Each structure stands twice: as structure tokens, then as C-alpha cells.
Amino acid sequence: MKEIKEEKTLVIIKPDGVQKGLIGEVIKRFEQRDLKIVALEMFEPTKELIDGHYPKDKAWKERLGHKTLVTYEKYGIDPIESVGTKEPLELGEMIRGWLINYMTSAPLVRIVVQGVHAVDMVRKIAGPTIPYLADMGTIRGDFSADSPAVANAEQRAVANILHASETAAEAEHEIKYWFGDQPIYSYKRYGVDE
Numbered sequence: 128m129k130e131i132k133e134e135k136t137l138v139i140i141k142p143d144g145v146q147k148g149l150i151g152e153v154i155k156r157f158e159q160r161d162l163k164i165v166a167l168e169m170f171e172p173t174k175e176l177i178d179g180h181y182p183k184d185k186a187w188k189e190r191l192g193h194k195t196l197v198t199y200e201k202y203g204i205d206p207i208e209s210v211g212t213k214e215p216l217e218l219g220e221m222i223r224g225w226l227i228n229y230m231t232s233a234p235l236v237r238i239v240v241q242g243v244h245a246v247d248m249v250r251k252i253a254g255p256t257i258p259y260l261a262d263m264g265t266i267r268g269d270f271s272a273d274s275p276a277v278a279n280a281e282q283r284a285v286a287n288i289l290h291a292s293e294t295a296a297e298a299e300h301e302i303k304y305w306f307g308d309q310p311i312y313s314y315k316r317y318g319v320d321e
Contacts, residue, residue, distance in 0.1 A: 132320075134245040135165065135311070136292045137301040138253075142233035143286040145169075149270055150236055153289060156252050156266055157240050161319050166239035166302075166311045177230040180304065181223055188219030195222060198275040209280060222284070229284035237305045246298050249291045258287050 140153055154164060182188075192215030199206045206213040210221060240249055254265025257275060261268035267288055278285040292298035302311070 132243050133241060134243070134295065134298075135239050135241045135302060136246040136249050136295075136298040137290075137305060138238040138240055138249060138292075139290040139305070140236035140238070141287065141289055142229060142235065143271070144288040145233050145236060147270060147288075149266075149288060152270075153236075153266060154238070157249065160242075160248060160252060161316070162240050162242035162245060162248060163314070163316055164238055165241045165313065166306055166309065167236070168309070169234050169236045172231050172235050174227055174231055177227045180230075180301075181226055183223075185216060188223060189215045190219070191222050192216055192218035192220075195219075195275065195279060198279060202276045204276065204280065210282065221282075225278075225282060225284045229286070239302055239306065239311055246292055246295050250293070253289055253291050256287055257285065 138153070138157075140150055144150070144153060150169075154167075158164065195218050196206060196213065196215060198204075199209065206218065210218065212218060212221075242248060252266060254261030254267035256267075257273075258267040258271035259274045261271075263269060271286060271288055273286045275285055292301050
């Protein structure tokens, strides 16, 4: 039987989170909810490492492009005028490139968080991936107001403080990808795990 208290998830504090001095705040928010930090490292990412993190398949890039077209339509922005195309795949490839540039623009912090329903808890604490839609009290809601419309107009990725795995399967894959053979620690939290 799977041990729910031992569920692990991956968090990456992105360049804007590091540059805004939010490393401690992000960790504090997780620890306040009885989640444990079981692996932690600041590092300088390479383009190859980031390229390997983001999907390369056509369907993912087209989905990214379609989402961008919906944003353009919502705000009355002509995609051809803004970025030179209205083809979803082409837009998705462009945005994937913006993501790689963004994620390699400053050091990142990779973290493995463990605890009861860690995947869902971390995503709840982080808030929705689009910061201007995130509620106050979430990390993104409290520390970012970025939006896809602004990011697309500036031809860059949305600055949204952190990445958090969406599912347990994704978390397992991402922890393996980002930490490899590095140790994941096991310990009891004082007053919590006793």
C-alpha cells in the first residue's frame, strides 16, 4: 500500500522567485503546512537541462499555441502583428523557446517536498500557474501579477515564481530527472511525525 504521508513532489523556484528573494518564503510556506523539505539545491541551469524538462511533442506545443491564441483573442491582440504567426504549433515552439530562455536567466532552486498529499498541497499553496488569477494567500497570488497577455506582448514566458509537479507520476519522473542519484533525506519533523 502506498504511504500517503511519504508522498513526494518536485518544486523548482524559478528565476523571478530567486531574484525577488523568495526562496525562504517559499520554503516557509511549505513547512508551515507540515510538509518536509527532503532535498534542496541552488544551481545554474543549462539550456540542455531545461530543454529536457519541457515536453517536445507536437501535441504539447500545439496546446500551448492554442492557449496563446485564446489569450490573444480575449485581449484583442493580433497574433500576426504581435509575433508574426497564428499557427498553434509555430506559436508553441516560440513559447517553448521563451520558457527555456526564462529558466536559464538566473539560478534556480530545486526542492523535493514530502508529506500528506504533497503534490496537491504544494499546488494549492502555490496557487494557479497564471499569477493574476491566483488568490491572495497563495505564493503566486501574493508575489506576482504577471499574465499571459503581458508576457506574450513582451515575447517572454510568464513569470510565476515556481514550478510544481501536477501529478504523483509527474513528480516521480521529475524528481528522478532533476535529482538523479543525489540523496533524498529521511527524517522525522519534531512535533509532527511523532
